[in-house]
Amino acid sequence: MIPAAFDYVRATSLDDALARLAADDGAKVIAGGQSILPLMKLRLARPETLVDIGRLTELQGVRRLPDGRVAVGALTTYAAMIADPILGHYGLLRDALPNIGDTQVRNRGTIGGAIAHADPASDMPAILLALDAEVVARSATAERTIPITSFFEGAFDSALRPGEIITEIRLPGGRDDVGSAYSAIEQPASGYSIAGVAAVIGARSGDRWGLCAVGVTGVGEHPYRATAVEQAIRGGASVADAATHATDGITVASDIHADREYRTHVAAVQVRRALEAAAARLG
Amino acid sequence: MTTDMLGKSVKRVEDRRLITGGGRYVDDIKLQSMAYCAILRSPYAHANIRSIDTSAAKAMPGVLDVMVGTDIPYNPLPLAWPAGGSAGLQNNVNTPRALATDSVKWTGEGVAAVIAETPEQAFDALEAIVVDYEPLPTVVDAEKATQPGAPQLHENAPNNIVFDWTVGDKAGTDAAVDAAEVVVRQRIVNQRLIPNPMETRGDIGLYNPGTDEYTIWMSSQTPHIQRILLAIFVMGIPEHKLRCISPDVGGAFGTKIFCYADYVVVLHASKRLGGRAVKWIESRRENYQSTIHGRDHITYLEIAGSKQGEISAVRVKTYANLGGRLSTIGPGIPTTLYARVLSGCYKIPNVFAEVIGVYTNTVFVDAYRGAGRPEATYVIERAMDLFANEIGMDPAELRRRNFIAPDKFPYENPSGLGTASGGAKIYIDSGNYEPAMDKALAMAGYAGMDKAKAEARRRGKYLGVGLSTYIEVCGVAPSKWIGAVGEGWGAAMWESANIKVHLTGKVVVTMGTQPQGQGHETTYAQVIGHELGIPMEDIVVQHSDTQGTPMGYGSYGSRTSSVGSTAAIRAAAKIREKARRYAAHMLEASVEDIEVDGAEYRVKGSPDKKKTFQEIAFALDLAFDAPEGMEPYLDETAYYDTPNCTWPFGTHVAIVEVDEATGHVDLVKYVAVDDVGNKINPMIVDGQLHGGIAQGVGQALWEGAVYGDDGQLLSGSMLDYAMPRAAWFPHLELDETVTPSPVNPIGVKGVGEAGAIASTAAVANAVNDALKPFGIRHLDMPLTSQAVWKAMQSSKGAQA
Amino acid sequence: MAAHLSVTVNGTVREADVEPRRLLVQLIREDFDLTGTHVGCDTSQCGACTVHVDGKAVKSCTMLAVQADGSDVTTIEGMASAEGLHPLQTAFWEHHGLQCGFCTPGMIMTAAALLASNPDPTDDEIRHAIAGNFCRCTGYQNIVIAIRAAAAAMRAGSTAGAAS
Numbered sequence A: 001m002i003p004a005a006f007d008y009v010r011a012t013s014l015d016d017a018l019a020r021l022a023a024d025d026g027a028k029v030i031a032g033g034q035s036i037l038p039l040m041k042l043r044l045a046r047p048e049t050l051v052d053i054g055r056l057t058e059l060q061g062v063r064r065l066p067d068g069r070v071a072v073g074a075l076t077t078y079a080a081m082i083a084d085p086i087l088g089h090y091g092l093l094r095d096a097l098p099n100i101g102d103t104q105v106r107n108r109g110t111i112g113g114a115i116a117h118a119d120p121a122s123d124m125p126a127i128l129l130a131l132d133a134e135v136v137a138r139s140a141t142a143e144r145t146i147p148i149t150s151f152f153e154g155a156f157d158s159a160l161r162p163g164e165i166i167t168e169i170r171l172p173g174g175r176d177d178v179g180s181a182y183s184a185i186e187q188p189a190s191g192y193s194i195a196g197v198a199a200v201i202g203a204r205s206g207d208r209w210g211l212c213a214v215g216v217t218g219v220g221e222h223p224y225r226a227t228a229v230e231q232a233i234r235g236g237a238s239v240a241d242a243a244t245h246a247t248d249g250i251t252v253a254s255d256i257h258a259d260r261e262y263r264t265h266v267a268a269v270q271v272r273r274a275l276e277a278a279a280a281r282l283g
Numbered sequence B: 001m002t003t004d005m006l007g008k009s010v011k012r013v014e015d016r017r018l019i020t021g022g023g024r025y026v027d028d029i030k031l032q033s034m035a036y037c038a039i040l041r042s043p044y045a046h047a048n049i050r051s052i053d054t055s056a057a058k059a060m061p062g063v064l065d066v067m068v069g070t071d072i073p074y075n076p077l078p079l080a081w082p083a084g085g086s087a088g089l090q091n092n093v094n095t096p097r098a099l100a101t102d103s104v105k106w107t108g109e110g111v112a113a114v115i116a117e118t119p120e121q122a123f124d125a126l127e128a129i130v131v132d133y134e135p136l137p138t139v140v141d142a143e144k145a146t147q148p149g150a151p152q153l154h155e156n157a158p159n160n161i162v163f164d165w166t167v168g169d170k171a172g173t174d175a176a177v178d179a180a181e182v183v184v185r186q187r188i189v190n191q192r193l194i195p196n197p198m199e200t201r202g203d204i205g206l207y208n209p210g211t212d213e214y215t216i217w218m219s220s221q222t223p224h225i226q227r228i229l230l231a232i233f234v235m236g237i238p239e240h241k242l243r244c245i246s247p248d249v250g251g252a253f254g255t256k257i258f259c260y261a262d263y264v265v266v267l268h269a270s271k272r273l274g275g276r277a278v279k280w281i282e283s284r285r286e287n288y289q290s291t292i293h294g295r296d297h298i299t300y301l302e303i304a305g306s307k308q309g310e311i312s313a314v315r316v317k318t319y320a321n322l323g324g325r326l327s328t329i330g331p332g333i334p335t336t337l338y339a340r341v342l343s344g345c346y347k348i349p350n351v352f353a354e355v356i357g358v359y360t361n362t363v364f365v366d367a368y369r370g371a372g373r374p375e376a377t378y379v380i381e382r383a384m385d386l387f388a389n390e391i392g393m394d395p396a397e398l399r400r401r402n403f404i405a406p407d408k409f410p411y412e413n414p415s416g417l418g419t420a421s422g423g424a425k426i427y428i429d430s431g432n433y434e435p436a437m438d439k440a441l442a443m444a445g446y447a448g449m450d451k452a453k454a455e456a457r458r459r460g461k462y463l464g465v466g467l468s469t470y471i472e473v474c475g476v477a478p479s480k481w482i483g484a485v486g487e488g489w490g491a492a493m494w495e496s497a498n499i500k501v502h503l504t505g506k507v508v509v510t511m512g513t514q515p516q517g518q519g520h521e522t523t524y525a526q527v528i529g530h531e532l533g534i535p536m537e538d539i540v541v542q543h544s545d546t547q548g549t550p551m552g553y554g555s556y557g558s559r560t561s562s563v564g565s566t567a568a569i570r571a572a573a574k575i576r577e578k579a580r581r582y583a584a585h586m587l588e589a590s591v592e593d594i595e596v597d598g599a600e601y602r603v604k605g606s607p608d609k610k611k612t613f614q615e616i617a618f619a620l621d622l623a624f625d626a627p628e629g630m631e632p633y634l635d636e637t638a639y640y641d642t643p644n645c646t647w648p649f650g651t652h653v654a655i656v657e658v659d660e661a662t663g664h665v666d667l668v669k670y671v672a673v674d675d676v677g678n679k680i681n682p683m684i685v686d687g688q689l690h691g692g693i694a695q696g697v698g699q700a701l702w703e704g705a706v707y708g709d710d711g712q713l714l715s716g717s718m719l720d721y722a723m724p725r726a727a728w729f730p731h732l733e734l735d736e737t738v739t740p741s742p743v744n745p746i747g748v749k750g751v752g753e754a755g756a757i758a759s760t761a762a763v764a765n766a767v768n769d770a771l772k773p774f775g776i777r778h779l780d781m782p783l784t785s786q787a788v789w790k791a792m793q794s795s796k797g798a799q800a
Numbered sequence C: 001m002a003a004h005l006s007v008t009v010n011g012t013v014r015e016a017d018v019e020p021r022r023l024l025v026q027l028i029r030e031d032f033d034l035t036g037t038h039v040g041c042d043t044s045q046c047g048a049c050t051v052h053v054d055g056k057a058v059k060s061c062t063m064l065a066v067q068a069d070g071s072d073v074t075t076i077e078g079m080a081s082a083e084g085l086h087p088l089q090t091a092f093w094e095h096h097g098l099q100c101g102f103c104t105p106g107m108i109m110t111a112a113a114l115l116a117s118n119p120d121p122t123d124d125e126i127r128h129a130i131a132g133n134f135c136r137c138t139g140y141q142n143i144v145i146a147i148r149a150a151a152a153a154m155r156a157g158s159t160a161g162a163a164s
């Protein structure tokens, strides 16, 4: 199918892109196009103007920040992340990235697009939640940092404001005393997650885990931190027991592939599997 | 000497163009000043159309025309195969029109068409058409649709019933069920599938005002049949004024057999535009709403027999969902092609089937790969497993005890092959079922399954093994029999071939059949090369155009290799005979004294006196010296009506592992031993099996069309309809037994559908076997993670 | 508002004026008449439209033509060279990796991208790499076999090349 007509501008710089967004209420950015173009082809999205930021090299790539954290440019593709040696240290990324979409989608889809789109079943959000990432967003007038935990507000709805562009995502530096993993069950037709869980767990001191963070996607209205699971783990519960709290307080989604009961169940299974795999990586 | 390629795995002739981007599918064709058509489809599953306002659309840029149903003066699409038989002729037939006029019966029925200079403009204008609908209540489930109080689709079809058809001996079957020691009953759903050839449909209509002739390019399996149906039954134009061309077809699996509304739309649109070509290409989402679906049966099964495992009767009642209006041969599928082969490869003395064809607010249902036979195989193969479980017998052993013995062929089954009114019968031509099963069981390691199951349990998995000892009926079909069972089926089913031998001995073969990926250009060349003793490279095989190919009925029902090849062999025999007569003339010998060896025509006893095929062709083309009464040139046509169908069989074994925590099913091993008779090209045969198996596994585990109660297709795109992916399959292990078919000269049987017919039941049986420890007897498909997990949960609940 | 663009397609610079909404696949098929690249779906899933843009496999139905401006695009028509077919084309032919051929161009383009980064893939890696390419005809078996065979041929070819 064919998108409705629109105007197109290719941004020459981030500032150019921001200025164009500021000047035009009907403008939207396009990065890799892997989410927005399918919607436009079905005419479910009809932007008046597309501002193409795809070639802004300033937003591509992975670098280590002076404080040891890692910044991933918003336009870094999945394929680039898979190939990146710094990101190779994150177990949960090694698990997740090669299974997001397919070869072709990973060549174009970007991390910025994935979170800006705020698809409730997208994988990257769960991972960034578990990593306590920060999102850096800029408008024509200001730059701000949004903690990932307050970024997702609903299905396809985020804290991003009109006119803002995500410039980078900041991750904590890799640590040897932390294990992480990603485990998901896929909706077979779309390949998106029915339940995808990212877990980060710190080495035990005594009978307590050092830290525990669990991000869940595909299950609720938007990706979320399974705080009840984390509390249970911190309180000394076994992984199996803690996993039963995977959907506490969450309105669990239901569709033809997974109804509420099944999704609730597999969310818990994936939490358990992700936590076990993360713990196993601690050695 | 020319190498004889018959029976060899020759590389395909058609591939060079397809691997280099040189294929030519409908959407690849661009005609001068071609306009584009887009079709507006109903968002409601059931509604009256109060009015359609096209004025705004007509004023849009680039728009050439906007048509609604009343602008198209033709008949509704034809129904070529009413159920017939016991159901008699129906007076409740409702088929689609080119565009709906008064009401819509399913989500996606076409209501208006825009023709514009560009596809963009056509799509833009669709949005400007305003349709005032009066929504009506909907029903999507065939069984529910027949219940009192269900929404009614058509005034002429009370309780939405298209037909209530029976076959077999009711009294005898009832008595056998009543008398049996063991009767197993099960409700079985064979879910609706969306066929999904990778190329959607599409057509280009072209009217020539100068000659009053129509041409249509279509992605069709049956260009000749479409000419008959469109010209005679729909448009009322002379048959010779319509030319149907089917270029490269990107897969079809049955969906492209039928007469579709869009054919009429593009032809009429071209006429209204004074002869501009009009192209319509189906989008994938549209394909889910405007091209036929498959299967969709609800069956009440009873299987009866003794504790020793002698099956005495099978009785079924099946509700067959046919959709909102009938597709071309929709009613023929769940009747003749299903119920008449229900007893499979077993000597079951009593079989009775009642099939109720039903209208619902869904896309029409018609033949999808296997068409009726996968449904039958699924019922009987599940039935065998259910019965084996009930009496505590190994399912392989139960099958062994009930196979039709190899000395019983030709065999007339009691489920209706021979009970067609009119008396024309077909028989199961040949078979030897046990060796195929034994081979498959050995390959699968069937004897060691208990150990494998225990080992899987240690990994948190439940392992299951399932068999399917299928037969299928191929090579449709003797025209007499089709006429008798169809009662109103408007077409015969013979096939045709024409062979022309040019001056230099190069051969052009034109066929009435129509490939969709099966490699006909290769296999026919192998057959004819063998018959005439010439290299394959000297032969080109053409098809697909009603102008220039002999009348033929197209390709479906795994008929091409047996019926089409026989026509080709007969045409080659005529060529050979004439060449022999001319050789006698050239060599001054009597015809009886000419012996033919490959391409050499020799005088018996004087091996030096000989002419080659090429020499004869050359001389006969020039005809300087043709004897009195002999026509110049080698050009012969044969038409062939088969005396019987062919009956491939085999055993497929699937091994699955079920993850207890999520219900996820993993297909870990798949073994298939098929007997498709002799093979023209074993490589192509294997390819057909691979693809068929994958489609059948898709049905067992992942695929299913899901409708909401309001008639919305919830699995309305590839985002929600699970197309099988490469990573979901193990390497398929294939082997064979060979029992040549006595029906045709090369002993082939057909293989286009066998894989799809066999594999669904094998995998479903395997999953049900894996779930036995949970006390689960039967679980309906698709056996998705959710379905399997829920079944395990409820049985755990019940056991607790 | 038409946009002017210039793309190198299979080594030749081609120009076009297109609406911004023109998809790359339409540019290739309709404007450049290279119809080997197919459209099999409308939800970016089937991979029939796969081409290489600047050496990477992408779904050309999920990219705007204007996004490819200035890029190097390779389609199935650009795979064979003067010396003959690409080893993947040869292998698909020899191992019956295609039936109707509709998925084939996209499948070959994805496979070519795989072999460029992984010259000796396992069957599992091959199956994973073609997750975004649907084939309804072959059950994938002969496609996997063909890709494996092409990989072997290309490895043999490159060692031969290195030796000479």
Ligand SMILES: Cc1cc2nc3c(=O)[nH]c(=O)nc-3n(C[C@H](O)[C@H](O)[C@H](O)COP(=O)(O)OP(=O)(O)OC[C@H]3O[C@@H](n4cnc5c(N)ncnc54)[C@H](O)[C@@H]3O)c2cc1C
Pocket: A028, A029, A030, A031, A032, A033, A034, A035, A036, A037, A038, A074, A075, A099, A100, A101, A102, A105, A108, A109, A110, A111, A112, A113, A114, A116, A117, A121, A122, A123, A124, A160, A164, A165, A166, A167, A190, A191, A192, A193, C043, C044, C045, C062
């Ligand atoms: C076939 C297919 C399969 C897929 N499978 C998966 C899967 O398994 N798991 C999964 O998680 N995802 C999956 N995806 C989605 C994919 O991950 C996303 O489409 C992709 O990452 C989005 O990035 P993009 O650059 O293509 O975004 P675009 O499509 O370009 O943009 C998406 C949205 O984000 C906005 N946007 C983009 N970049 C920025 C920015 N820097 N700042 C502000 N706004 C921005 C755009 O305006 C738009 O609204 C799949 C997609 C396809 C087509």
Ligand code: FES
Pocket: C038, C039, C040, C041, C042, C043, C044, C045, C046, C047, C048, C049, C050, C059, C060, C061, C062
């Ligand atoms: S046409 Fe591009 S993915 Fe299907």
Ligand code: FES
Pocket: B198, B250, B251, B517, C097, C098, C099, C100, C101, C102, C103, C104, C134, C135, C136, C137, C138
């Ligand atoms: S060969 Fe037909 S879809 Fe792959």
